[in-house]
Amino acid sequence: MARANLPATFPVPGGVVEVAAGQYGVKRAHLVTDGGAEHLLTPHPGSLEGRRARLAQRFPRASWAVGAVAVVVILVGGLLALGRGLEAVTHSPAIAAQVGTFTMPFHLSPTGLVVVGVLTALAGTERAITFRSRFLIDRRPGRRPRG
Structure with a gap:
């Protein structure tokens, strides 16, 4: 090897x-x-990448939908993380005096945060195993991926 x-x-x-x-x-x-x-x-059929590629080949529309949902989950998870980070930073007295404070319009429970984190990690993994270098630009059903 x-x-x-x-x-x-x-x-x-x-x-x-x-x-x-x-x-x-x-x-x-x-x-x-x-x-x-x-x-x-093509990836080995028994690998995770191979199974994902087989889904894309057999059911292109379902594969596209899975990819679209994964992108939405990644974006939502990123926005939630950004909001929590912005809230933490702007509640510092020195920064709050200069720019004011930001407060999230809602707060998730610790369990909700764990669920969002796990879903975001799974969505990121799904995007990574598709062998596409641009995770936000998914191919449309029926189009051949560029590589």
């Missing part, structure tokens, strides 16, 4: 395998033949 720091190129019979990682996971995994043809490599 070969190992290398990414981006990496591995020689194989008939060409090379090119692999590159982005900020959110694998950005490129292609077989480039000696003739210059490129073929997208």
Whole structure:
């Protein structure tokens, strides 16, 4: 088994395998033949990535919906975290005297915060395993992903 720091190129019979990682996971995994043809490599069917890819292939609209819900969950979780952080910072006396205070219009219970945190982490994982480097830009059903 070969190992290398990414981006990496591995020689194989008939060409090379090119692999590159982005900020959110694998950005490129292609077989480039000696003739210059490129073929997208697919994840192992038993892996989490393989199962997610199979969902996208069999049920593209459901896959798109899962991706859209994941993006919404990530955005809501991020906004809640931003609001809580802003509230904590602006309640400092030195900052409150300069810019005033911000108070969240509602507060979640500790259990609610844990649930939002877990859901946000799961949504982030879902976006990462789709082999797309831009988690906010999901492909539309029926369109071939660029890679």
